[in-house]
Amino acid sequence: MKLTRTPRKKQQLQVDRLAKFKKKNADKAKRALDKLADVVERGENCFPMLLEAAEVCSLGQIAGRLQEVVGRFRPMV
C-alpha cells in the first residue's frame, strides 16, 4: 500500500523559500507589522491593514505580532 507523505527535500525547499521571502521583504515587513499592531490597538477594523501586511509578511510573522498585541488562546479545560 502506497502512503502519501511529504519528502524531506520538499520540506527543506519550503523552509528555503520562506527564508528568501523574509530576507527580501525584511524592512517592508517590519513597517507593515508596526502599522498593523497600531490599528489593532486602536480598535479599528484591522482587515485593510492585514491586506497590506499579507503582501510582505509571512503567516507566522503576522500571527506572532497579533499574539503580542492580543495574547494567545488558552484552552478553558
Added chain:
Amino acid sequence: MSKLGQIVESIEKYNKFVLDQVKRARTDEQFGRELLGRWNDTKAKIPVTRTPTGVPLPRLALPEIDEPGEIARYLFGEGLPGEFPFLNGAYREMYLEPIREVESFEKNGEPPQRSARPPLPQAEEPTRLFSGLMLAEDTNERFHYLTQHQRTHRLSTAFDGPTLYGIDSDADGVFGKIGEGGVAIDTVEDMVRLYDGFDLGSPNFSASMTISGPAPIIMAMYIAAAKRRFGPKVVPKLRGTIQADIFKEVQAQNETIFPIEASLRFLTDMVEFTTREMPRWYPISISGYHIGEAGSTPVQQAAYTLSNGFAYAEMFAARGIPVDQFGPRLSFFLDCGLDAEYIALARVSRRIWAIGMRDVFGAGPRAQLFKLHTQTSGRSLIAAEFKNNLTRTAAELVLAYMNATNSCHSNSADEPFTTPSEEWIRLAAHGQAILLEESARYRTLRIGMRSKSTMGLAQSLDSIAIATAARRYRK
C-alpha cells in the same frame, strides 16, 4: 431573554402557526379551496423530463396529497423546495441539468414561455473534493487533476498543521509537519502557486479554504495573491468560502490561536470587509462536521451548529452590519454518517435556521437560506478491509444528496491511514459522478425523500434539537 431563547420561542410559535393553518384548511372551506387551487396549479407547472425509455418523470416530486389540511402542512410546515421554511431545499432545482426547451411544460402541452417562469439557475457540479498535500505546487497539480473534466472548478483546500496554527514552516519543531495532512502555506507567493492556472475571477471558479484560527490572515493572502495575478479589479469578483469558525474550534477542533474575544473581533473585521467589498464571498462556514467527528450525537451537532450560527448573526448585527448584507454570506457545513438521524438532519437544520433568521433577526429571503456543504463521515471509515469504505461513503453520499445539500465532499477510502492517494481520490470523485450523472434517481429531485417515516423522524429531530438548544440557552 437571550437571542437563542427568542429563537427557540420563534420555532415553537411557527410550529403552532402551522398547526393552526392545518386546522383552518380543514374548517374554513374557502381557505381550503384556495390551498387546493394553489397546489394543483403548482403541480401542473412542474416541467417533465423523460427516462431514456420514454417514461415521464416530473422534475420535482411532490407528495400525492389532495386534502387541504395535508397540503397546508406541506406548504407551511415544509415549504416547496426554494420556499420558506426551506425544509425541502434552499433552491428549487439545485443541481438538476438545465432544462431543455422541448421538455418544458410538456405536461400540459403549452409552448415554452421564457417570461412565464423565473430563470432557472445554471446547473453546476456540486462535487467538492477537499485536497491539500505537500507544497503549493503539488496541491495545485492535484486540483488540476480533480477538475480536468469539470465544467466548474470548485477547489476545496486543506492546509497542513503549522498553517492551521498560524506557524511558519521555519519555526522550531515543525519541520516534519510541513505539507502533512494538507498544504504548507507561509506567504502570498505560496498562495499564488497554489491556485496557478485557475481563473480566480471567473464565475466558474471558487476556492474554499478550510482554516479558522488564522483565517483573516489567510483570507488577506488569498486576496493579495489574486491581485498579483489579475489586478485590483478582481477583488469584487472573487468567489469562495473560508471556514473561520472560531466557536467550533473551541468546542471541537482546538485549532485556535488568539483568545476567543480577539479571534471574534478579527473575524468580524473580515466579515465587515468581505460582505461589503466581495459580494460573492462566504467569509464563514459554520461547521458541525468537526463537532460530529469529535464524538457528539448527530442532534447535538445540529444544535451546536445552529446556536453557533445564531451567535455569529447576533455578533455581526451588533457590529452594525445589516442582516441582509451578512445573512446571504453565511454558509454551513455538516457531517453525514450512517446513523438514522442523517436521513433528515440537514433538512431540519435548514428549517430551524430559516425561521430563526426571519422571525428573530428580520432577515429577508436570501438571508434565510441555510446553504450547506456536506462531507461524508471520516470516523465511519475503518482501516481493516478498507475497500469497504467505498460502500460506506456511497451510502452516505445518497443520504447527503437526499437532504438536498448544496455541495458535497466524498471521502477517499484510504483515509484511515493516509492522505488520499490519487487512485482512491479518483474513485471518490467517480462515486459522485456515478450518483449524479448515471443514476436516474437524480434526474428528478427528492423522489422518496418524503415518506411518512422520514417526516416522522424530521419532526422528532426538530423537537429534540429545539429541546437541546432550549436547555442550554433559555433564561
